[in-house]
Amino acid sequence: MKLPDLIATGWLEIRSHKMRSFLSVFAIAIGIATFFYTLSILSQRYRDIDRTAEVSGKGRLDTTVERPLSMDQYNQLLRMLPPQASLSFQTDEMFTSATYKGQILTGFFLQGLLPTWQDSAFVYQVEGRFFNWQDIKNKHRVALIVVYPREKEPRHISSVDSGPAGSVQLQDFIKHINLLNQSITISDQSFTVVGILRAPPVEKDFRAPEDQESMQKIFIPYTTWYDIAPRWWDSFSTRVRIVTGSEDKAARATSVLHSFLRQQFGPDFLPGIRLFRHQLDIYRQGAWHNLKAMIFIGLIAMIAGGIGIMNITMVVIFSRTREIGIRRALGASRLDILLQFLTEAMLLGLCGAAGGMVLGYLAVLHMANNTSQLTFSWWVVAASVLLALGTSFLFALYPAYEASKLRPVEALKYE
Amino acid sequence: MVIHCEHLVKIYQTADAFRALNDVSLDIAPGDFAAVMGPSGCGKSTLLNILGLLDEPTSGVYRLNDISTADMSDRVRSRTRRDHIGFIFQSFNLLPKLSVLQNIALPMRYGNLPRKDILPRAYELLQRVGLADKADRTPQELSGGQCQRVACARALANRPELILADEPTGNLDSKAGEDILSLLRDLNRSGITIVMVTHDDKIAHGAKHIIRMKDGEIV
Structure with a gap:
């Protein structure tokens, strides 16, 4: 049939x-x-x-070094890495406050970045501009602020409630006032907000959880951050991120980073290098x-x-x-x-x-x-x-x- | 010979090993119309089932169209039933869920006829048995005589050389019985060999010759 x-x-x-x-x-x-x-x-x-994986960049690896790393060290490491690899350093996050036209803004963390931070997990729309190498070299007093879209169910971005009397949370303040090209004072120094980083809506944000901000942030150039960090701060750490461009190059970059860190901090230094592929x-x-x-x-x-x-x-x-x-x-x-x-x-x-x-x-x-x-x-x-x-x-x-x-x-x- | 049987024996393996056929030898020539007669339990239907490849003899030789059926696989037996034998049953055995036309088409569905040719051929057969206006009816909507005419049309579907009819008039009144007999005789005249089991003398005498059975033997 x-x-x-x-x-x-x-x-x-x-x-x-x-x-x-x-x-x-x-x-x-x-x-x-x-x-x-x-x-x-x-x-x-x-x-x-x-x-x-696409957003994060191929062949990415991360480590955190419990020391500050200088730009000389950055250049030295970059020369050792395979060509086309992107290297990024990030400073610690420092809880501080800022002032705008007499208004105290609080509830954010200050972090130093390099321009290469854009090469991995960068999902923002930049209003204004991002940092450039001149900002790094000349330790410019420039700042970037992350702003989140209004959402039905807003993501949880922590802010610390306590602040001096009369202060407002930065997160709430930037909902009403656009600080682009405005001057704000951080640690008694005047910074110009050169860019607003507009985060995508939550359903279009495909960054790994570890790449998403859990706290409201203001970014400043990597070198500027060390300039204004208080002297008593003795536990500086540096987040190192390398995007090699391919899975194959990641292994080579890992061994380069490993030997570089041992060369810098002695043979007993044990860096915990995480291949992002493992994380995925x-x-x-x-x-x-x-x-x-x-x-x-x-x-x-x-x-x-x-x-x-x-x-x-x-x-x-x-x-x-x-x-x-x-x-x-x-x-x-x-x-x-x-x-x-x-x-x-x-x-x-x-x-x-x-x-x-x-x-x-x-x-x-x-x-x-x-x-x-x-x-x-x-x-x-x-x-x-x-x-x-x-x-x-x-x-x-x-x-x-x-x-x-x-x-x-x-x-x-x-x- | 269409049918050639030698010393057919059929034993049912019951507690007392019932012998339904006992040394039956038989020849049916092409174009013959044979009536098998005998009392109930004499082995008529058993013989017909063996001739129709629905059952196998315990021993003996059965050749159909000069081909031995002893070593036929199930596939070959099914194909032989489909292409060479048409069945007509006492209780019609039409499928109640199918229309009259679909019932007639059923044997062709198991054959190699192109699908587009099946229903026209079924309709042609329905016309031949005079029921063209009942094509879309179900068997429940027809009388016994009409059902048996549909069964006759179905038996002709794949143009068989042999028709086996098991008490085809058994469930019909005498008028309808005579109609069916007349239809069978027409088919026989067109060259189809017919073997019909019946216990009705009048119907049996409509055949060309009569085979009488008793206690599993031909007498």
Whole structure:
């Protein structure tokens, strides 16, 4: 029998036993809904992690050195690195306050950066300008302020509540006043705000959590920061970041950085260098780990659905023994009978897949976080359909095989 | 010979090993119309099932169109049933969920006829048995006689050389029975070999010759 005839026969049977078919379809749909939900979320997380990898730059590595590093050391290390590698130093974060036209602004951290900070995980729209190497060389008193968009559910950016009487939080102040090209005073020194860094909305911010600010910040040039840092500050540390441009170069850069730091701070110095690729692997494992339980529940539901299909197929074969005999007498082979019942079960599975995907999609829309960024993915649809078809096929195989084994003469006698 | 049987024996493995056929030898020539008669339990239907490749003999030789059926695989037996044999049953054995036209088309669905040719051929057969206006009806909507005419049309679907009819008039009144007999005779006249099981003398005498059975043997 040809496939269209098998489908037509199967569909006719499904339609003529609506309740029985509905129950089988429902059981499969529950399993598929769980899978669809889980795979959609997982697929989205993986896609976000891929975007994080893109945003962060290829072959990135990070370390924190518990010492201040000078620009001479920067140049020395840069010369040792593979060509095209980007090297960035960041200072510690210093909690301080600023003054604008007599108004004390508080609740932010001051951090020193190099222009190469832009080469990794830079997602901002710059209003004004970013730092340049002249700012670094001449220790210019220039500043950049990060501003977040207004959002329905604002991200949590900590600010320290305590401040002198009459002070306002910088975070609140910049919502109303644009400080671009304005003068602010930090540590008794006048700084010009040369740029506003507008952060993207949360759903378009694909930076790794470690790259996102958890606190309101004002950035100043790396060298300027050391100029104004209080002398009593004795625990300077430097965050070193290298973006090599490719995964292969990262290993070489790691050993270069390692030997540079030992050369600078002695053979016992043990820098903890983190390859960002490992960090991404951890994110991926985390995403998978969080959804493992859901996959397991989906699996149980699919088995239940499969048993439902098996049960129904067995009942159907029992009630259609005579029909099997008639079909065999008219020329159906064992394979025809096997295929007929498998097709019927797989049609039920297909209906279950369709129902399950609708349920799963609704679950994703109403239950998952950050669903505004959820995109449709064909592989999830394909995987759901294949899973439903595979389950129906496997569980219907035994009853269908038993049906195909019926001897025509005995099946015909069956009342 | 269309059918050639030698010493066919069929034993059902029940507690007392029931011998349904006992040394049956039989030849049916092409174009013959044979009626198999005998009391209930004499082995008529068992013989017909073996001739129709629905069952296998315990021992003996059965050659169909000069081909031994002993070593036929299930696939070959199914193909032979489909292409060379048409069945007509006492209880019609039409599928209740299918329309009359689809019932007639069913044997062709298992064959190699292109899909587009199946329904026109089924309709042509329906016209031949005089039920063209019932194509979309289901078997439940037809009388017994009409159902058996549909079964006859279905039996002709793949142009078989042999029709096996098991009590084709058993469930019909005498008028409808005579109609079916007349249809079978027409088919026979067109060259189709027919073997018909019946216990009705009047119907049996419509055949070209009668084979009488008793206790699993031809008498």
